[in-house]
Amino acid sequence: MSEYLVTSATTLDGSTVDIEIADGVIDRIVPAGESDPEQFPADRRYEADGRFVTPPLIEPHVHLDATGTAGEPSWNTSGTLSEGIDIWATYKRDITAEDILERATRTVEWYAANGVTRIRTHADATEPSLTTVEALLELQSRVADIVDIQVVAFPQDGVFTDEENEDLLREAIEMGADVVGAIPHVEHTREDGVTSVELVCDLAERYDRPLDVHIDETDDPQSRFTEVLASESLKRGIGERTTASHTTAMHSYNNAYADKLIRLLDESNVSVITNPPDNSVLQGSYDDYPRRRGHTRVDELRAGGVTVGLGHDSVLDPWYHYGMADPLDAAFILVHYAHMAGRNNVPDIWEMLTAANAEIFGVDEYGLQEGHEGSLVVFDSPDAFNALRTRAPRTLVLREGDLVAQTEPAEVKVHREAGQKAIDFHR
Ligand code: FE2
Secondary structure, three states: OOOEEEEEEEOOOOOEEEEEEEOOEEEEEEEOOOOOHHHOOHHHEEEOOOOEEEOOEEEEEEOOOOOOOOOOOOOOOOOOHHHHHHHHHHHHHHOOHHHHHHHHHHHHHHHHHOOEEEEEEEEEOOOOOOHHHHHHHHHHHHOOOOOEEEEEEEOOOOOOOOOOHHHHHHHHHHHOOOEEOOOHHHOOOHHHHHHHHHHHHHHHHHOOOOEEEEEOOOOOOOOOOHHHHHHHHHHHOOHHHEEEEEOHHHHOOOHHHHHHHHHHHHHHOOEEEEOHHHHHHHOOOOOOOOOOOOOOOHHHHHHOOOOEEEOOEOOOEOOEOOOOOOHHHHHHHHHHHOOOOOHHHHHHHHHHHHHHHHHHHOOOOOOOOOOOEOOEEEEOOOOHHHHHHHOOOEEEEEEOOEEEEEOOOOOEEEEEOOEEEEEOOOO
């Protein structure tokens, strides 16, 4: 099986095509109307009727061990990153694998319904029993039918803030974590932060793992660890597999320093991930008015040749109480907070959601092309702009030719004096 025919779907470049999938791979992409539906079983055909289609979406940054815990044991009232860390520290004292698996599975199913077939999740590797890491590694096999998961060994409380944490990080990697993480801006001193970056670069080389570091996630313009990560990655030649997550302090750097750093990131091939839902509420929370937005310099990074991915970071946890596990929600926030509301920014946003996230995840042969994986998402929208504007329902999600999710769009009727009228919010 693993065959499917999607007819009359509109791609990002505006062309309308039929997509034929055979043996889990895109066999042919032809102008709409050229495929023969009779070659496919009735339950393996979908008439897109002009709807927008993309390759499958990717979530490059989320915390599935904490997802679904918002309000437990308390709500984050200050809106700060540090209060979120404190609340999570209390929650994780009594955490169990089944609790994590139940919450994480629910969020993964939400992601799948929203067209996501790959997720990179961080697992707190400072939780002393490493139940967090164990559970998320177990999650990989439990949801393998719908989503591929990468687990990052992430030292949430810092590597050198407790004498146990360095050993816990190594243990998490040896348990099978796919990616090595760090959080230098949470270490007690600048020097410890620098050493933590050097340490995780050593570990990434020794264990042959990619790196994904929470870095400079603060409004403090003196927080300058991204330069260390980029410099080390450049010297060691590991930049292609290294990601700097957040880099929100870049918002507050002076322009001369930001320019130097963006050049270094480009030279080192280190990627950046911005996480608009969290950064829109966490950053600027110590400010009086005017309040900074606190997002990294997405436009300047992209113009400087740096790959910038787009993540959610949190779904219903102590750092961000909202969230539907939908990359389009994250994109919609970025449109506003990063001043990316120009019509010319529409392809930029979709490039971040698809190709940039795929590059960071390490997907080979990604995209709607013959010979690539037979995976795609159909949106209840005529085009890329309206899909983003309405955060359109995903009417069909396929993964290697198999059905992952379907959504029946809501029927909306307005009752006028002249009678009821169906509307769809499309222009
Ligand atoms: Fe994060």
